[in-house]
Amino acid sequence: MTVIDFTAFIGRLATASGDTILPFFRTSLSVENKNVGRDLDPVTEADRAAEAVMRRMIKDSFPLHGIVGEEFGSERADAEYVWVLDPIDGTKSFIAGLPIWGTLIALMHNGAPVFGMMHQPYIGERFSGDGGSARYEGPSGKRKLSVRRCATLAEATLFTTSPRLMNAPDRAQFERVEAGVRLSRYGGDCYAYCMLAAGHLDLIIETELKSYDVAALIPIVTGAGGIITTWDGKPAQSGGRIVAAGDKRLHDEALKLLNG
Structure with missing residues (x-):
């Protein structure tokens, strides 16, 4: 299988995670601190629910694949294909009501990241790439992404x-x-x-x-x-x-x- 076989599935993962997270955003949700007694490392019900949804979808579709996630740890991390998930990257912004968080979905092949997506469901933006090209999809349409030159x-x-x-x-x-x-x-x-x-x-x-x-x-x-x-x-x-x-x-x- 090649990376292109997985792109539609990654889109479905992003949609499912976003649908799970958005009902919690800008609400009075409870926040736990994973670093008890130390600097705040927050986790919410939204983080856990979104990762659980994505894990179920991966296991149903690709039972031999591995999964590494922030909230529920690693399964088959030495598999040929491994999914690396962060359901809400930027949880501190999330609990503050700022829309500069996103769901991160990576597909690893033999230890190297071959496809990645950042999905921001509140704004409706998706940034994706396969190492050879990168793309944007959102309210302003679709386009290729390109860095800018900056020498110093x-x-x-x-x-x-x-x-x-x-x-x-x-x-x-x-x-x-x-x-x-x-x-x-x-x-x-x-x-x-x-x-x-x-x-x-x-x-x-x-x-x-x-x-x-x-x-x-x-x-x-x-x-x-x-x-x-x-x-x-x-x-x-x-x-x-x-x-x-x-x-x-x-x-x-x-x-x-x-x-x-």
Whole structure:
């Protein structure tokens, strides 16, 4: 089977997850903290319900495939095909009523992400990619995604979810990069990566990501012509400290500062 065989099914997964999540958005839903006694790592009934729906659909259609999800862990993670799911990436924005969250769906083949989708059901937008191309579908129609050229930090718009999520040494390295950019903004989670792929920002620097935070975004960013690696230039699908850029020259400059 090739990746194209799965695209319609991924669309159905996105629709089902969105239909499950939207009744909870901007309501008085209860929020649990997965880091009891520490910084807030929220989870809601919407997160769990959406992942459960997607897991059932995958198991019914592809019983030999593996699944890795944020809320319910791993099953058959060593299978040839593995689905990596984050039902609500950006739960903090979700519970604050901000529409900059999304459902992340990745398909891995022999350990590499070969297709990814970010679905934002409230706005009605889908960003998808297979590493060779990337696409947008939403209220403004359909179009291919393409990163923009940005040769230097001095020209760049930089995003991170929050420097407070970084440990002190990583934050100090991040601030070296931040000091050199034209504009720095915080927030966005998965939405920021899609805006990079769409050519609206140039650089994203994160730490402590898990595979389900990033696997679906890799084929979107690379399909749009961008580059995404760890801080030491290695493949990003396992998470960790991540750098995404629309221009390789900018990526190289950022890596030098982060590792200097």
